[in-house]
Amino acid sequence: MLRLYDTQTREVRDFVPLEEGKVGLYVCGLTVQSEPHVGHVRSAVNFDVLQRWLRYRGYDVTFIRNTTDIDDKILVKAAEEGRPWYNLAYAMKRELDKAYAELNVAPPTYEPAATGHIPEMLELIIRLVQKGHAYPAEDGSGDVYFDVRSWPAYGELTHQRIDDMEAAEDADPRGKRDPRDFALWKGWKKESEPETAAWPSPWGPGRPGWHIECSAMAGKYLGTAFDIHGGGVDLRFPHHENEQAQSRAAGHRFASYWMHNAWITTAGEKMSKSLGNSLLIPEVLKRVRGIELRYYLVAAHYRSHVEFSFDALEEAAAGFRRIENFLERAGTTERGEIPEPFAAAMDDDLGTPAAVAVLYDAVREGNRQLAAGEDATGTATTVRAMLDVLGLDPADPAWPSSGGADTKLTEAVDALVKGLLERREEARKAKDFAAADTIRDQIKAAGIEVEDTPTGPKWSLS
Known part of the structure; x- marks a missing residue:
């Protein structure tokens, strides 16, 4: 039986899906603000292996991996580059898709984008307000916050007490009842944000907070209860803690298992854009x-x-x-x-x-x-x-061709080596072993290993 480590219970548990033979898997995708690096693609590769193994074990998998295409960081970077935020998000999403394809990461069943699901987010926020777990800020900002004190189980995913948590830094604290309260909706800042980054809501124009996005999209495509929620370990808090709190406060069972992949570090620190030690995929693939x-x-x-x-x-x-x-x-x-x-x-x-x-x-x-x-x-x-x-079969047609000059070079080398091997074989048949050995030495000096096999000589780079 398949057994998986559940981050919340901190133990390896037998995997028992909610519905026999079917698995709902939700993985937090990336915020498309910049080019993907090795640390980004690790999560995608790890959960690609998971969904491949689930399918091998006979499960019908519905795999959702979202894209966050509206966010504070996107707005800031787009402004710095003097381009529309949606232009930046679109361009970076294309770079991300290219990186996934280069590593044979299979497309998910659906890949929803945050900006395409504002109605579902608003519906969830309204439900939380009505149930007394969220409130509009009284400072006129148009922000709406989740009231962490209203949900006694807040902190259960990461095993923390509210009083031990740091303040949520996603909005100005002046409109919050508690510094740990987090933003569900962010009122439009007319002086500093483009009008295109605002949608109508009962509290005025604005945009969603980060955490509400995933709760709404998971609910739309997998229902109020599903099997596995995954992502990088850095998302456990606050992102996944907040997702679980707001979803369960709204009356949703949400995820049965939580899985988190670990970091890739450089010099002992998490690989991230902010550290400046990112290794972009196109550079690594050189x-x-x-x-x-x-x-x-x-x-x-x-x-x-x-x-x-x-x-x-x-x-x-x-x-x-x-x-x-x-x-x-x-x-x-x-x-x-x-x-x-x-x-x-x-x-x-x-x-x-x-x-x-x-x-x-x-x-x-x-x-x-x-x-x-x-x-x-x-x-x-x-x-x-x-x-x-494992997604590693060289014969899998999903692997992209190297294309262009690299392909032509490989074909040229193959033709040259095969020509030399044919001459060597002719020399051996003529019992001119000195000539045959000389040709083999020439090939070896070029960094190419030749192995005689029952089906004929094979060559590879040494």
Whole structure:
């Protein structure tokens, strides 16, 4: 049985969906204010693996990953760049989509944007006001706040007492009853915000607060109760704590399980835009391929912090190329059965490190079979099956082509090496072993390894 770590209960629990055979999964997507970096895509990759494994286990998965396309940070950055906020959000969303595609992150069932769901947010806010859990500010700002003192369970997700929490810094505190109260609706600031960033509401023009967005979108697409809510560990507080409080205060059961992936750090600090140590995806993909970056991210457990370094990334890339080399030599694109040790590792809270160890054992066995002149097809199909549920099968057509000059260069090198190998084979048939060895040495000096296999010579970059 699949078992998952629930952040709220702090234990690994048997996964029992609300409806047999079906899973509702909601993951907080990104605020599209800037280009995505490695820390951003880790969450997407981790939850992509989760939804792939759920589907492999036979579940019908409805996977929602939202986009926050209106936010304080978007407005500030757009103003700094002298462009409309919606232009910035659209452009950054395109960059994000491109990054996801480069790492074979499958599209969710739906990908709602915050600006497309203002009516649902207003409906939820009105419900909270009517139930006495929210109030309009009395300072004339047009803000509406959630009253944290009105909800005794506030803090249950992160196991905190209200009095120990820091003040919510999402709005001017003058209109709040308690500094911890958080904004559900933000009144339009005519002097500093564009008119396009305001929607009509019972409290005057304005826009939604961050937290209400996800509650409204999760409710629209998954209903008032669903199975799993995920996101980065940095979202646990205040974002997810506030989501749960406002949703349950409105009478919704909300999420049964909470899952959070850990950070990617650089120099011991969370990788983020504000630290200035971001590693943008296009820059990283100049050094490794998308499939290699994904392998690096998948090989670590989703709840483990990863200290990013290019040395570690390139070591992982070299390890993945060894897997690819075996598959090329074995010569099959078919997918077989998942071995039980791999399945057991994945069922244990998505234990990808143990699963990758099973994968490597299979590759070693396959290489032994090839070296002994045995048929390694069966092993190769098993390896492909394991790679497939991790989103790492090189034969998956979803992987983008490298395209352009890189493709032409690869094709040219392949043609040249094959030509040399043909000359070497002719020399061997003529028993001119000196000439054959000379050609092999020339190929090796160019950084290319040649291996003689039962199906003929195979080459790879050393």
